[in-house]
Amino acid sequence: MKLVIVGTGYVGLVSGLCFSELGFETICVDRDAARINELKKGVCPIFEPGVNELLEKHLNNTKLISFTTSIKEAMKNSDIVFITVGTPTRRINNEADLTSIMEVAKEIAENINSYCVVVTKSTVPPGTTNDVKNIIKSKVLSENFDVVSNPEFLKEGSAINDFMQPDRVVIGADSEKPKTIIKNLYKNLNLKENYFFLTTIESSEIIKYASNSFLATKIAFINQVSDLCEKVGANIQDVSRGMGLDKRIGAKFLEAGPGYGGSCFPKDVKAFINSAKKNDVNFSILETVDLSNEIRPKEIVEKIINLQPFDSSSTICLLGLTFKPNTNDIRDSTSIKIAKLLNEKKIKINCYDPAISKSDKLKNNQFNYFESPYEACNNVNAIIVGTEWKEFLSLDFAKIKKSINEPIIFDLRNIYNQIEIEKLGFVYYGIGK
Ligand code: UDX
Numbered sequence: 001m002k003l004v005i006v007g008t009g010y011v012g013l014v015s016g017l018c019f020s021e022l023g024f025e026t027i028c029v030d031r032d033a034a035r036i037n038e039l040k041k042g043v044c045p046i047f048e049p050g051v052n053e054l055l056e057k058h059l060n061n062t063k064l065i066s067f068t069t070s071i072k073e074a075m076k077n078s079d080i081v082f083i084t085v086g087t088p089t090r091r092i093n094n095e096a097d098l099t100s101i102m103e104v105a106k107e108i109a110e111n112i113n114s115y116c117v118v119v120t121k122s123t124v125p126p127g128t129t130n131d132v133k134n135i136i137k138s139k140v141l142s143e144n145f146d147v148v149s150n151p152e153f154l155k156e157g158s159a160i161n162d163f164m165q166p167d168r169v170v171i172g173a174d175s176e177k178p179k180t181i182i183k184n185l186y187k188n189l190n191l192k193e194n195y196f197f198l199t200t201i202e203s204s205e206i207i208k209y210a211s212n213s214f215l216a217t218k219i220a221f222i223n224q225v226s227d228l229c230e231k232v233g234a235n236i237q238d239v240s241r242g243m244g245l246d247k248r249i250g251a252k253f254l255e256a257g258p259g260y261g262g263s264c265f266p267k268d269v270k271a272f273i274n275s276a277k278k279n280d281v282n283f284s285i286l287e288t289v290d291l292s293n294e295i296r297p298k299e300i301v302e303k304i305i306n307l308q309p310f311d312s313s314s315t316i317c318l319l320g321l322t323f324k325p326n327t328n329d330i331r332d333s334t335s336i337k338i339a340k341l342l343n344e345k346k347i348k349i350n351c352y353d354p355a356i357s358k359s360d361k362l363k364n365n366q367f368n369y370f371e372s373p374y375e376a377c378n379n380v381n382a383i384i385v386g387t388e389w390k391e392f393l394s395l396d397f398a399k400i401k402k403s404i405n406e407p408i409i410f411d412l413r414n415i416y417n418q419i420e421i422e423k424l425g426f427v428y429y430g431i432g433k
Contacts, residue, residue: 001185003027004074004081006104008035008067010046010159010263011121011152012084017051018163020058020065022188027074028067039067047328047355050160071104075111080181082119083108083132084152087271094270095278096125105132109139117178119148123212123268125275126205129172146178149201151208156262157326164189170197172204209275212268213286218253219260220289223296226256226432236432237414256432258334258386258412259296261323266293266332297337304410305345307429310381312346317380319373320387320413321353321360328355330364335386338412339367352376354389374400381406388413397424 005016008030016028058065085100120129133147149172154162173179226236244251276283323333349367370376407426
């Protein structure tokens with residue numbers, strides 16, 4: 001069984017490496033020649049725990065993974081082709097930009113010689129996999145291919161684990177043969193039968209969008225509940241815990257904070273709203289979720305300024321710039337948004353993040369970067385915790401107190417114990433408490 005993965009972003013690269021780990025010969029394709037050259041040398045373009053080790057193992061030892069820029073070359077004798085290219089948001093109307101998906105589908109169509117299953121693994125609006133099918137159908141006999149929707153639910157920071165130990169594997173197809181072929185790919189995960197969810201193509205496509213949108217809704221909901229907690233003297237962490245004990249609600253994704261970010265939630269929520277609009281469906285709930293998350297960084301900055309009168313003579317230290325810990329991804333990071341908004345008010349920003357890349361620092365060169373949190377906190381007027389990196393839990397605040405101008409901390413991720421921090425002489429502000 002030979003697999004081709006087109007697109008070496010998070011989903012494509014992690015899937016490719018994990019399929020190699022499951023014993024399949026896998027060829028990863030990307031039109032970005034520089035990226036492919038680096039991958040051929042074993043240099044990984046993404047920061048993701050465990051990925052370097054799998055790349056080293058399957059590139060050099062098992063030789064199960066290889067890389068190329070040519071779909072044609074990769075597809076020689078291939079059995080299954082996964083489309084894992086990006087579906088970014090189109091700025092004009094917030095719809096998912098499917099240009100890359102359709103271009104790849106055309107190229108795949110030109111290179112199918114014997115029976116092949118074409119799988120959409122990228123997050124795509126309902127109807128896309130069928131559009132892919134129609135593109136291929138114009139060039140290839142129906143008996144020579146099938147299309148399948150097999151969305152990926154991995155999270156950045158725990159991607160390999162999520163792939164290897166999924167909550168479910170969703171497979172959407174309109175006949176049994178391709179369903180069985182794709183299901184068999186996951187055989188070596190040794191999942192119980194009830195982990196597989198076989199359905200139609202459209203349902204599978206919607207499951208992915210609806211799952212991400214539902215989780216985003218949970219976060220937006222708890223964030224607004226946290227605003228109410230602040231007003232009435234309740235504690236959002238107790239409220240979340242108390243709610244989460246109800247098995248129907250569940251404890252996860254109820255952590256209040258500065259809003260959701262990253263490469264998926266903001267984009268997928270917008271694209272799902274757009275799919276509803278296109279189909280004349282009222283999705284006002286999700287529109288409100290999107291809006292509430294868009295304005296959240298501004299609300300947080302207003303709150304900070306109202307609590308403490310910072311001005312152009314102030315410097316604030318921002319700890320954590322990535323959209324969440326264990327990644328170097330700053331796409332749609334709320335920390336960056338907050339830093340920019342503070343900067344617009346002429347407040348200077350000192351930053352420390354354990355993973356942000358050099359190129360991202362250069363792109364955001366209006367901030368001062370430091371190699372340690374302690375250096376970043378020197379002589380500042382306050383600290384903001386923007387991302388809950390584990391190393392921030394063990395910071396020596398007694399030491400920081402000695403070098404900080406004003407001992408004020410805005411803990412946007414509620415990682416510290418308020419009483420302990422206050423005992424050290426800090427003024428502490430959390431979220432929703
Ligand atoms: C998400 C989905 O979880 C994953 O299933 C899908 O395949 C891709 O999108 P990811 O973008 O890696 O994964 O991040 P996730 O861990 O879901 O966090 C998204 C954002 O929500 C982050 O900004 C995070 O800080 C925020 N978040 C998460 C909260 O604010 N509160 C929470 O309780 C959980």
